[in-house]
Amino acid sequence: MQTSRAVKRLMVFLGERWAIVFLILLLAVFSLIAPRFFAVRNFSNILYYSTTYLLLAAGETFVIVSGGIDLSVGFVMGMVSVASSMIMRDLFAAGFSQPACMLIGAVAGLILGLIPGLISGMLVARFRVPPFIATLGMYGVANGVALNLSRGFPITFLPPRVGEIGNSFLAYVLPGRYFGFFRRPPDMSSQELRELVGILPTTVIVTAVVLAVFAFLLVRTPFGQHTYAIGGSRDAAMRAGINVPGHLVRIYVISSLFAAFAGVLYVFRAGIGNFTTMSASYELFAIAAVVIGGASLFGGKGGIGGTAIGVLILLTLENGLNIIGVQAFYRYIATGVILILAVVIDQLSPEQEAIRA
Amino acid sequence: MPDGSRSLASSGPSSPVLWIGRNWSLLFLLIELIVFGVFGLHFFSAENLQNILVASTTVLLLGVGETFVIISGGIDLSVGFVMGFAAVNCAKAMVLIQGAGLPEWTAVLLGAVAAVLIGLVPGLVNGLLVARLNVPPFLATFGMYGIAYGFSEIISNNTPISGLPALSGTIGNGYLLYILPGRFVRLFGRPDGLAPLELRRVIPVVPNIVVISLAFVGVFAFVLARTRFGQHTYAIGGSRDAAVRAGINVTRHLTRVYMLSSFFASVSGVIFVLRYVTGRADAGSARMLDAVVAVVIGGASLYGGTGTVRGTLIGALIIATLETGMVNLGIPTFNRYIAIGVILVAAVLIDQFFPELIEKE
Amino acid sequence: MEPILRVQNLTKRFGGLTAVDQVDMEVMPGEVVGLLGDNGAGKSTLIKMVSGVYHPDEGQIFFEGEELRLGSPMDALQRGIETLYQDLALAENLNVYANIFLGREPTTRFLGLIPVLDHEHMHGEAKKVLERLDIDIPSLRSKIKNLSGGQRQAVAISRSIYWNARLLIMDEPTAALGVAEQKKVLDLVRTLRSQDIPIIIISHQLYDIFAVCDRLVIMRRGKKVAERRTKETTPDEVVGLIIGSELAERLEGAD
Numbered sequence: 001m002q003t004s005r006a007v008k009r010l011m012v013f014l015g016e017r018w019a020i021v022f023l024i025l026l027l028a029v030f031s032l033i034a035p036r037f038f039a040v041r042n043f044s045n046i047l048y049y050s051t052t053y054l055l056l057a058a059g060e061t062f063v064i065v066s067g068g069i070d071l072s073v074g075f076v077m078g079m080v081s082v083a084s085s086m087i088m089r090d091l092f093a094a095g096f097s098q099p100a101c102m103l104i105g106a107v108a109g110l111i112l113g114l115i116p117g118l119i120s121g122m123l124v125a126r127f128r129v130p131p132f133i134a135t136l137g138m139y140g141v142a143n144g145v146a147l148n149l150s151r152g153f154p155i156t157f158l159p160p161r162v163g164e165i166g167n168s169f170l171a172y173v174l175p176g177r178y179f180g181f182f183r184r185p186p187d188m189s190s191q192e193l194r195e196l197v198g199i200l201p202t203t204v205i206v207t208a209v210v211l212a213v214f215a216f217l218l219v220r221t222p223f224g225q226h227t228y229a230i231g232g233s234r235d236a237a238m239r240a241g242i243n244v245p246g247h248l249v250r251i252y253v254i255s256s257l258f259a260a261f262a263g264v265l266y267v268f269r270a271g272i273g274n275f276t277t278m279s280a281s282y283e284l285f286a287i288a289a290v291v292i293g294g295a296s297l298f299g300g301k302g303g304i305g306g307t308a309i310g311v312l313i314l315l316t317l318e319n320g321l322n323i324i325g326v327q328a329f330y331r332y333i334a335t336g337v338i339l340i341l342a343v344v345i346d347q348l349s350p351e352q353e354a355i356r357a
Numbered sequence: 358m359p360d361g362s363r364s365l366a367s368s369g370p371s372s373p374v375l376w377i378g379r380n381w382s383l384l385f386l387l388i389e390l391i392v393f394g395v396f397g398l399h400f401f402s403a404e405n406l407q408n409i410l411v412a413s414t415t416v417l418l419l420g421v422g423e424t425f426v427i428i429s430g431g432i433d434l435s436v437g438f439v440m441g442f443a444a445v446n447c448a449k450a451m452v453l454i455q456g457a458g459l460p461e462w463t464a465v466l467l468g469a470v471a472a473v474l475i476g477l478v479p480g481l482v483n484g485l486l487v488a489r490l491n492v493p494p495f496l497a498t499f500g501m502y503g504i505a506y507g508f509s510e511i512i513s514n515n516t517p518i519s520g521l522p523a524l525s526g527t528i529g530n531g532y533l534l535y536i537l538p539g540r541f542v543r544l545f546g547r548p549d550g551l552a553p554l555e556l557r558r559v560i561p562v563v564p565n566i567v568v569i570s571l572a573f574v575g576v577f578a579f580v581l582a583r584t585r586f587g588q589h590t591y592a593i594g595g596s597r598d599a600a601v602r603a604g605i606n607v608t609r610h611l612t613r614v615y616m617l618s619s620f621f622a623s624v625s626g627v628i629f630v631l632r633y634v635t636g637r638a639d640a641g642s643a644r645m646l647d648a649v650v651a652v653v654i655g656g657a658s659l660y661g662g663t664g665t666v667r668g669t670l671i672g673a674l675i676i677a678t679l680e681t682g683m684v685n686l687g688i689p690t691f692n693r694y695i696a697i698g699v700i701l702v703a704a705v706l707i708d709q710f711f712p713e714l715i716e717k718e
Numbered sequence: 719m720e721p722i723l724r725v726q727n728l729t730k731r732f733g734g735l736t737a738v739d740q741v742d743m744e745v746m747p748g749e750v751v752g753l754l755g756d757n758g759a760g761k762s763t764l765i766k767m768v769s770g771v772y773h774p775d776e777g778q779i780f781f782e783g784e785e786l787r788l789g790s791p792m793d794a795l796q797r798g799i800e801t802l803y804q805d806l807a808l809a810e811n812l813n814v815y816a817n818i819f820l821g822r823e824p825t826t827r828f829l830g831l832i833p834v835l836d837h838e839h840m841h842g843e844a845k846k847v848l849e850r851l852d853i854d855i856p857s858l859r860s861k862i863k864n865l866s867g868g869q870r871q872a873v874a875i876s877r878s879i880y881w882n883a884r885l886l887i888m889d890e891p892t893a894a895l896g897v898a899e900q901k902k903v904l905d906l907v908r909t910l911r912s913q914d915i916p917i918i919i920i921s922h923q924l925y926d927i928f929a930v931c932d933r934l935v936i937m938r939r940g941k942k943v944a945e946r947r948t949k950e951t952t953p954d955e956v957v958g959l960i961i962g963s964e965l966a967e968r969l970e971g972a973d
Contacts, residue, residue, distance in 0.1 A: 129702060132659055133705050136646060140698025143694045144691050144693070147691030298493075327510075329506070329509075332504065335500075335503045340496065347490065585825060585833070585835060588835055589821075596808065599807040599808055604822070
């Protein structure tokens with residue numbers, strides 16, 4: 001009798017955290033099936049590419065928790081990457097020092113990224129436009145702006161240090177010979193270059209710091225509390241004295257800012273600026289990750305931690321399937337199925353049963 | 358009024374203003390046409406106007422299916438890739454059937470029918486997820502979007518399918534009537550025995566695919582407006598609870614609504630195959646959200662309960678006119694995204710600030 | 719005269735909580751019975767068993783002399799037991815006659831073949847039933863969202879009447895209505911009573927209860943604690959019974 005009750009409690013405990021469990025299972029399964037999966041190189045690969053998605057999904061988390069949705073994030077990212085890279089390129093060509101170009105370009109990009117969020121936020125908060133529509137409209141506008149600026153071509157001729165910084169690591173190791181922070185060992189032979197291991201890409205560190213700060217914001221500050229409150233019941237929040245319209249505008253600005261940040265980071269990482277290709281895959285990926293991570297599209301639930309796990313699940317799945325040799329299309333199917341499963345599991349959870357009764 | 362009853366006599370803006378407000382989308386379309394006509398080159402030629410119609414077919418078909426779903430209070434994000442799924446199936450089926458030695462027209466017909474039938478499956482799944490498992494439509498159909506895309510790529514092996522019967526292209530790019538002014542009128546094909554000079558003066562009228570599309574659209578506009586099925590769709594969108602308590606089998610109805618949406622996406626996929634003589638998984642990817650935009654411009658609310666096929670038709674035409682007009686004027690087409698984004702938000706704002714305007718007595 | 723509804727020993731439990739505890743109740747044809755009690759007394763649960771939403775754990779329900787085994791709300795509807803909840807279950811985006819006929823729309827043949835909605839018929843029949851109930855709504859083509867609370871209530875009631883409700887259960891019919899509208903709804907209830915339709919009303923508004931009910935049944939904590947003819951009691955006594963003052967309990971014991 002005791003054991004069965006303990007087992008039951010364990011199941012409930014795991015059930016509530018099924019996302020983490022699933023992630024661990026995925027990692028375990030892939031490691032067993034494909035030896036190449038469980039390697040530092042591979043994991044750092046996954047981490048490396050995760051930054052964009054983590055940022056987009058983090059911004060999306062705020063919006064979804066508040067009960068809304070943001071379909072424009074992918075395109076705002078593209079727009080900012082184009083704009084900031086253009087500024088960097090033009091300043092560089094005009095003779096400014098590299099650090100100046102990069103700083104001004106990045107800051108300008110971030111400031112530009114505030115604007116879509118402001119507009120979407122005001123449409124949602126003050127004009128009561130459904131978030132789906134407001135951000136759908138913004139998606140079009142941002143994409144249009146990006147394409148107009150870039151004429152459909154990637155922006156190149158950026159200051160060379162841009163790509164260097166974007167691809168730098170926290171520490172470098174030549175096994176047995178060199179260990180240093182921030183600097184690569186000087187004068188490496190090609191053999192040594194191949195052996196060089198980078199620990200923790202700078203972009204990942206920056207992303208992690210930003211995520212941590214905003215996670216703290218969401219969980220431990222009144223601002224975060226109010227976000228959950230609005231998502232739970234906009235009415236109740238208003239009656240409790242929360243300035244809902246103002247708060248919502250800030251939420252959409254945050255989402256937009258994250259997208260802008262992702263755009264700037266992209267420029268540093270890729271060394272070019274580029275508009276986002278035509279398909280809503282970035283935003284839908286972000287939304288999927290947030291939902292898989294435990295948020296409800298109705299608002300009031302979810303968190304950055306869960307979202308991060310959602311992102312990792314999706315990326316691990318893609319990476320693992322890739323390594324096994326499964327073609328990319330199965331990834332779409334898998335993502336779709338997991339997403340639906342996530343929602344169904346959420347629906348089956350005890351709280352939902354109670355709400356329905 | 359103090360006793361709570363409301364006067365239903367119109368006490369607001371006068372009739373002409375009310376009419377303008379209610380039909381703003383139609384007016385906008387007319388203004389668009391006029392503006393492009395004035396500034397453009399040969400904008401009002403028969404050829405160009407037909408171009409607009411052809412350009413609107415995809416969004417129109419996807420949009421009509423989407424209209425039913427949105428009225429019922431849901432949304433279908435999978436239409437773009439169900440279209441691709443159907444396109445791939447259609448192309449593959451046509452190739453196989455022709456390869457089995459059957460005549461071209463059989464291959465084309467059976468291929469089309471098969472694609473539409475198979476294309477009902479995603480809708481069935483969507484419907485079950487939404488109606489039975491209570492999965493929010495946004496997520497259910499978004500999951501389906503990925504799944505459909507995956508299957509499409511697998512079936513087509515990630516390359517566009519080729520080798521289709523030529524008849525499909527003939528139908529897809531052909532017109533219903535060919536008129537030689539003053540002399541000939543012929544169905545389906547150019548008149549024989551004409552000198553080259555005369556051939557060039559033949560005016561083609563009404564592309565086949567437009568006829569096919571409008572036929573489907575017309576039938577289902579009728580269904581939505583005049584039948585019980587349509588009425589129940591509106592009811593469910595207005596209040597799911599009321600519908601349940603009135604005895605309507607909401608689960609079954611919603612399943613049918615999502616299947617209808619997939620049906621239209623599949624028809625759109627088949628038409629794609631007829632037009633381009635190939636099947637590709639990404640056939641509908643560019644048009645996905647345009648369908649929703651058309652429906653909303655047409656007056657539907659994303660919360661459900663309102664909307665019409667006529668409105669969606671106007672929405673689709675507005676988008677198509679915009680694109681065709683931009684090409685005509687030489688404006689880079691990227692700007693279409695901005696324009697449509699703005700029109701979309703404007704549409705919702707208008708419906709918001711003048712709710713009386715979407716009331717019809 | 720046989721009661722049109724009789725419940726006997728009706729009991730419903732939810733886990734450890736007994737929501738309805740061995741309740742007996744009757745409704746005579748043409749009677750308006752008020753069901754009263756504080757929140758949690760079990761009134762809603764009781765009527766939900768009569769309307770098929772819940773299955774009784776113990777006890778029986780007799781309707782028009784026959785025992786009733788209700789599998790679902792549809793069963794109750796088919797027997798003519800109509801419940802009007804507070805939210806009225808009307809589709810706001812449809813008009814008056816569309817709501818009255820919701821789910822059972824009559825059709826006529828378009829071109830002799832295709833079944834389409836018969837708007838003429840619906841409009842005509844709806845007009846008749848509204849007139850019969852003396853309800854004044856200028857245009858039957860107005861959408862529900864444009865009607866006042868009282869008018870909506872009237873439409874909901876008309877719907878039940880049109881479909882020949884044999885027993886009407888109203889849950890808080892006058893809550894959220896203005897004074898003038900409340901009066902209109904009460905007038906409607908009286909009209910229904912004059913047409914011999916039995917009604918059970920759940921309400922917190924003592925004024926309304928005393929205005930239209932013939933008899934009062936009072937519940938507290940799942941049990942029926944008292945029954946009174948309206949003419950033979952006062953609002954004060956009723957309040958006492960609802961909240962269970964000691965005096966009321968002792969009076970009960972002496973009965």
